[in-house]
Amino acid sequence: MDSTGLDYTGRKVLVTAGAAGIGLAIATRFKELGAAVFVTDINQAAVDAARTAGFSAAVSDVSDEGQVRTLMGTVAAELGGLDVLVNNAGIAGPTGPIETLDAGAWKTTFDVNVHGQFYCIKHALPLLRQAEQAAIVNLSSAAGRLGMAGRSPYSASKWAVVGLTKTLAIELGEEGIRVNAICPGAVDGPRIGAVIDAKAAMLGRPVEEVSDLYHRQSSLNRLVQAEDIANMAVFLAGNLARNVNGQAMAVDGNTEKLY
Ligand code: NAD
Secondary structure, X not given: OOOOOOOOOOOEEEEOOOOOHHHHHHHHHHXXXXXXXXXXXXXXXXXXXXXXXXXXXXXXXXXXXXXXXXHHHHHHHHHOOOOEEEEOOOOOXXXXXXXXXXXXXXXXXXXXXXXXXHHHHHHHHXXXXXXXXXXXXXXXXXXXXXXXXXXXXXXXXXXXXXXXXXXXXXXXXXXXXXXEEEEEOOEOOHHHXXXXXXXXXXXXXXXXXXXXXXXXXXXXXXXXXXXXHHHHHHHHHOHHHOOOXXXXXXXXXXXXXXX
């Protein structure tokens, strides 16, 4: 083991939706630590930019099992194996009181946030089983530990991610494959702006007021940075966390209530 426990030289990492947002921060951190990193996205322009930045990359929709199966073949061919799967892809889903929500939008939220992780784990397993120290890191949310009024499909999907994580930690733990989740609080970036706008519209309150509430959800009175999530991901996937399994790790500055 290297002295820091964070040397990823020679290790192969796949980050879904790793070409933008939190996923890009995670992919970048693994790359800085020496890993060969493959990223995916549904967005061609984001994938092109990731290739330019030195990542292996492919367009792939995690909610389509056929595309995920093909993706794992591409990863095997390009990286020569897989040690770490980071299931980062996830969408915010619709905002509104439950009786106003469209069933199709509800199902799409689960298709990406839950079924996408299922497909990726299922089809990455043959590769992960060949790795010496395989690990899976699933992105949940503070909304996967707490309720979140007006975001029921998102919250329910992120609780499902924690259930999936805890179940697979038992199923795969016997083979030495660790499975953990990260539960970020509100992360600074473009997505949180859209979420705050939608929540303000739903509540009929000024955007500035709702934005202030989102900042004050954390005991630290600030948003989380994508790099904070990346640091938790490289910890969980690595040897420093060799006895951490089935955990849902909060990175939210201590958040007890979500708005
Ligand atoms: P984001 O909305 O910025 O999206 C990042 C990328 O995901 C985009 O480039 C998009 O094209 C891609 N994507 C969307 N659907 C996809 C699909 N079906 N297949 C492949 N790629 C797809 O997301 P983010 O804010 O970086 O969030 C990343 C993860 O962290 C998600 O699982 C999210 O639920 C979770 N999370 C985010 C926050 C936050 O405040 N941003 C908080 C808690 C948890």
